[in-house]
Amino acid sequence: MSQFYFFAFPHPSIESIKQIRRLRLSPEDSLDLVRERLQKAHPNCFDDLETVTFYRLPNFARARYSLREIYEWIGKRDAEASLADYDPIATLFPEGPQPPEWIDIVVVTHESKFIEQADTLGDPYGNLRHMKARAKSSRAAGSTRSPSDSVKSFAAIKSTVLDAGGLYYGRHDRFGPHTALFNKELALLKYEIDHPEQSIPDETILAHAITFVQTAAKFFDGEITRESQLHPMMETLLGSKGNWQQPTNSQSAKPDVVWSEEGFACLIAEIKNEQGLGGDPFLQSLVVYKKFIREKKYQQSLGRSNFPVILLAIAGDRLVVSTAIFTDSVYANELFTMTLRLSTHFADDVSRVACLFMAVKQCITQLRKLYKNLILNAEGVPPARVLWPNPTADPSVPNGTERMKELHLEFFSKLDRQGKPIINQGGLNDEDKQHPMYLATMRAEDDSEATVVLVKFATKYNEGAHRLLASQTPPLAPTLHACVRVIGDMFMVVMQYVSPSDGMALADIPEPRHPNADAVRPHISKALDLLHAKEFVFGDLREQNVLYLSDGRILLVDFDGVGVHETSRYSVCLNIEAGLGVRRNQIMDKSHDLENFERLMRRLSPQ
Incomplete structure (x- = not known):
């Protein structure tokens, strides 16, 4: 004799009024049948229902149905509460369903679990959306x-x-x-x-x-x-x-x-x-x-x-x-x-x-x-941590592991090529996937308030040039917290994060607010003088690598390509469309910086 059972089906895409389902089941029916019926009723959740867990919920009133309370209850009794979806309902409920005011079973999908995690994620830059996008990617057909x-x-x-x-x-x-x-x-x-x-x-x-x-x-x-x-x-x-x-x-x-x-x-x-x-x-x-x-x-x-x-x-x-x-x-x-x-x-x-x-x-x-x-x-x-790097210091570098531990980094967002947080991980294009720049929090040993930092991974990095400019008063480069060689043939560079509200690259500032040449000339000129005095060649002086701060100062960024005068060479993959006036694999020279400085000033000068 078939009987009615009540199922809670919490899912982001389902109206709350439809999250309680009343289904008629015969004693020989299994929970696989419930999955099939839910898939027909909610075809947009079809893939999610391929991987669900069923939980028995004794004495949980429908009148006070609360997703959070249900998850708290499951968390305490996970092992004994889960049900095998191939067992007949008569085996799972030998005495039949509970009174009609109670929920018999909750159907938990991974999408539902992401709702449960929302509070712990904190969602500073859309981590909940990132995790849901990851779930969707895992089920994408591919081949x-x-x-x-x-x-x-x-x-x-x-x-x-x-x-x-x-x-x-x-x-x-x-x-x-x-x-x-x-x-x-x-x-x-x-x-x-x-x-x-x-x-x-x-x-x-x-x-x-x-x-x-x-x-x-x-x-x-x-x-x-x-x-x-x-x-x-x-x-x-x-x-x-x-x-x-x-x-x-x-x-x-x-x-x-x-x-x-x-x-x-x-x-x-x-x-x-x-x-x-x-x-x-x-x-x-x-x-x-x-x-x-x-x-x-x-x-x-x-x-x-x-x-x-x-x-x-x-x-x-x-x-x-x-x-x-x-x-x-x-x-x-x-x-x-x-x-x-x-x-x-x-x-x-x-x-x-x-x-x-x-x-x-x-x-x-x-x-x-x-x-x-x-x-x-x-x-x-922790939820969502699996999206972000977990770098390992190169063992051949002295004190690398100790320095890594001292940073206490916790990654929480990826940045696009312009250094802006990517709000929707599911919307990553191929270029953003290639670009290893992230936001993280850095916490001192005394467990004081965490500082948001920018972390980039680069195949080469001129730490000396960066520290030279960052040590000036006022600084001419973001504060450099660490430059550690990690396994993966890369350097992990941890530096001050300049939010869009505090400063923007000259290339991103709209025309009406764009500073003119006179506003930035002395700062950039001083930075080049300091670098050239130490035989450094910046090598990539253009709008994308000059941050203009809200207080009128400038910071040079991107020290990946900095080299030594008359010794280092430009990259063999140099972007010739950048208009730097140099050739791929050409010997680097201080004069190239000065020529690009004048080109930049002409572009910033009023016509």
Whole structure:
């Protein structure tokens, strides 16, 4: 005999009056049926309902329905309150539904959880919107094909990368900051791979590495045969068994092998019999990773992890090791590429492979601890923190780690190329994704009031030139709090943040309010004199790099390209449309600054 049950379905896109649903269920019906009915009633929530959790709510009156109270209750009794969506309703409620004034079950989607987190997020620059955009990105189709079909033709590869929900790994201007900036485990893997001389493999590991290289260099009649030969060697070198040819829960992917912990992938490997046959195994492993993120377990942990993973691609005798994360999109970086051939340098190659697998093995161990803690400690990562960098100081730089800890940085927003906070993370264009500039709070050891700072990551930075101008009275550059080399081949530069209300770049000031040449000439002239006295060449003097403050002072910014007179060279990728009057890779000269200074003054002078 069917009976009515009351369901609370809190969701941002549903009117409050419709968040209580009265559904008739038969004893044999499961909660999967409830999901299907809600999907039909609310098609705009279809994807959200693919990954929901059902909770029993005893004695919670509909008359005082409060989302916040429901979540507080669930937080205290999460384990025993959740219901299996495949069990029949008669098993879940053997005595039938509660009285009609009570809610029987609440349907929790990850979108609902973001509402719960709104207070803790603080939302200084739209973090709630950022998290919701991240959830939407995780469910974006990207490639609707299987991973193997996604790499078998040019059209499939192009759509896999460029369509909505595509991948960022350096194709067609689709790239972002290095994955090492966002996860310590992946950062240390990169460092170990970049410094193999710090690892000394023992005789056993070297013996397995010899066999692995010799086997990879062979020809095999089929891919399955190659996999079967490499299978035991990889498990031996990595010190644990992987799951071979095991489909994902949704059957959307069947990776060659996955090393995982608590259902989260630590390493995904794809093997091809030869290069060019069957597609690119690296891209295929990246598509597999994208498919994993759509799985229920990943969706339920969106607010607490950026899901770091190692990608191992083998195509014949070619070995590629990469890493990937998921923040606002999927990003990947290649760490190591090697051809495994029998040559006169065989001994060196074997040693390199042995050190490589030692580093990967150690990283898998660390990722397993991370994912185990993710499951055991539900409150281990603050909401929305997974969107922002978590840089690791380069161990080869003295005192780098200590200096990093002293800063007590907490990132909370990304900036666009003009230095303005990006309000809608879901609206990031490819250029903003590439640009590693953020806002963070910096707190002193005495736990005093936090200071908002600008943090940029640059491949090179002239700390000396910046500090020279920042130390003047009044300053001619923003205060420089730190310049620390971090893993990812970058410098983390922490400086004073000048908000748009306190100052703007000359390029952004509208014409009626634009200062004339006389207002800025003495300040810029003094800055150049100071730099040139120390043999520095600023190299990029234009409106974009001159901040005009509300009190009439100016600050020079962007010291990435500062060089040494008659020694340094301009970038080989110099923007020739910037009108600096210099050539790519040209030797830098103080006279270039003076010429650009006069060009700037002419542009600012009244016509």
